[in-house]
Amino acid sequence: MNEAETRAEHIDPALAAAGWGVVAGSRIRREYPITLGRIEGAGKRGKALTADYVLEYRNTKLAVVEAKAWNKPLTEGVGQAKDYSGKLAIRFAYATNGQGIYGIDMESGVEAELANYPSPDELWARTFASQNIWRDRFAEVPFEDRGGYFQSRYYQDIAIERVLAAIADHQSRILLTLATGTGKTFIAFQLAWKLFHSRWNLRDWQREAEPSRRPRILFLADRNILANQAFNAFSAFPEDALVRIDPADIRKQGRVPKNGSLFFTIFQTFMSGQDAEGQPAPYFGDYPPDFFDCIIIDECHRGGANDESNWRGILAYFAPAVQLGLTATPKRKDNVDTYQYFGEPVFVYSLKDGINDGFLTPFRVKQIATTLDEYVYTPDDTLVEGEIEAGKRYEEADFNKI
Template sequence: MKLRPYQQQAVDSIWHEWETVNKTLLVLPTGTGKTICFAKVAEEAVRRGKRVLILAHREELLQQASDKIMSASGLTTAMEKAEYTCLGQWDRIIVGSVQTLCKDKRLSMFSKTYFDVIIIDEAHHAVSSSYQAILNYFDQAKVLGVTATPDRSDMKNLGRVFESLAFEYTLPKAIQEGFLSKIKVQTLPLTLDISSVKISTGDFAVGDIGRVLEPYLEEIANKLMEYRDRKIVVFLPLIATSQRFCEILNERGFKAAEVNGKSQDRTEITQAFAEGKYNVLCNSMLLTEGWDCPSVDCVIVLRPTRSRALYCQMIGRGTRLSPGKDHLLILDFLWHVERHELCRPAHLIAKSDDVAKRMTEILEEKGMDLEECERDAESDVLAQREEALAKELAAMRKKKAQLVDPLQFEFSIQAEDLTHYVPAFGWQMTSITDSQKKTLEQFGINGDSIEDAGKASMLIDRLQKRREEGLSTPKQIRFLENKGFKNVGTWSNNQASKMISRISASGWRIPKGVVPATYKPPVEDFSPQW
């Protein structure tokens, strides 16, 4: 099986990381082939004479892993689950149930060096005690965690388990490169009041959601009438709510079916839905992992959540490509919630919370393509930031500090990845070192306000890259922006130096004929001089 370019890059990056660390992480959005990637890693490990354990917490994920490994490499797998054991089997790849293997009695059947490589599917679960028991027992193994896009809190938790991020492929990039479906959002004019819902273990309590949602089900079904030509998956909080909503839809002429964890015939129902015998599939959080149906072109989330990872998993049921499918439609509602933020479509791709907030406002005003909405929102937020920055810079100028404040520099070069940086791994969270501070000072940056080594390292790398590319320095940017010039962060070092020389020659006043607010430096001529 030939890997896509980003998949090959992911596999290569994993092996590269394992040269220096034992535990690394792969982040790929749903539908981009994370199972194929770790199947190829497992295949290469076997080629190198190693024994591989693939861990998952659900039967569907174990079977999916086994099937993908067979299709990708032709290798068979052994099972470590309940009454099945891999001991005595010839297979070098084992798919194992976490619930079975985490027990002390089961672990004691293996030597601590029995597995050379451990792969954890849906790795956001790896922080749990059951996974940790297994990892702590096989503590010499190389570990790969694979997960879809997690939120920041998840990344912080995963940073306690994994030592590095080997590779990340984002949802916007997958859409832009044509590997996932475009996403459009339509906000329906119905306000769902969940302000009374309690928080339990960090998310909205499903029991409360079911109770609050029940009175809205009839009206929600009425709003869906014009979307009967869509192939829809609906996520609901409780089995009873899911079953009731399915009944209401069928009363209105939909061909709806319902599956839950207790359904004996769920395989038959999901297959019938895939074949078009049903056009709506209702479920109570059963289909968030381990189920694929590429022809799904509409997703409705009636189980509000604060977890970006969970929200991405739900929406991910509809992001795969399929013949005749132009885009995925997310039908969203006007959610009224107090005190606690909940995930909305904007959180699928927004790079920051303020962009997500503005995107949500735009989407509630009009339905549109998600990427187009992000561009509009980023433009609005940038304008707001520049206004706020102007006020902050006015106060900063009075200090006349010799070194440039890193915040000013980040905004000047519009480096959102620096501005919104959040450390994830252990070394990144440590305090900035004296050596890093000294290096930053050599670049003209005051490192006193930088709290962690990860941010300092990222900023130093950016400064070195700018120097190599011949771009303006922090001090040049500060001086010229203080004089009223715009976008100096995009100027070359030479362009900035020439303008500073002109200002110096004019007695440190703006040269005649130059309007700083609209000035653009002349394009430099790099043609050969004969």
């Protein structure tokens, strides 16, 4: 009996007998794709990783099952089961040849033969020993996949779960570090989707009360192209829930927009604004400090969490909010403030990880010298506004000021 026959005649019925795919909210993900395989060039890739079964309950991955043919040893698939479980950050793994079940608890290290698979409720209770009402509420909200069109990658799921777990545990400063091109905006969207539909908000979160309203979430970037990209990526939300904060609209309306659930803007917009006497009066001060329940700071290493940045005042003003920093930059000397402000990342997915998994393209470094980040005024340049010092070399830090 080959593996396909073993799965159809023995493994699938055993999983169904335990309630998988039968109990409401449970699901069996067969041939679950994990990685694509490293890009090797000439149209070739390394070996992709695919799990035979991933068991889900309440929109949460709880176990990996690695299947082998009937005539194979029971523990033949243990190594793969452990590898896949570790990759997916799932606690429980099982190996089977259809005749028996070998279970592994990746957290405790306990391994043993089992008479049957645990039920969805049993596995949930083992995974989450302590009660947490917000974790349960988040779990009840499925990811938005637009009818299967949006398929998340395994590391994106882990990042989302880690952030939600941190929020459920009342952590108010959270950091995610993921390489450029790995879908941080997609992660932000799914997080907002979960918070929005679970009706999570600061007041009820702090009081452990029943949800009474939807949250107000601010997506804060340092460039319009990033804010616009996020605004468009969040199009699955109701149209009246989305608000693009624009200085021209504020001047036209005479006030900052407050009707909505998801707000998008850049630091520069929030730092602009004047009072009736023409004195600087940043627009962010027109919102109460506790107006936003959650603030997602894209590319947070660029300045928002920098001790010397003018933009840091925005985050300090909205201190009551849960603040999530997104960055592609690993910890180093020039961004240590970011890590001091948010704390250590709840999840890291590096450039190396992305390349090895096949989600990013390998590259070769070619060093060149440019002056793109430097400027020296010359008499034939046109000064549009402000003051400039002749002969001074202006660098990137000078360009990012209001």
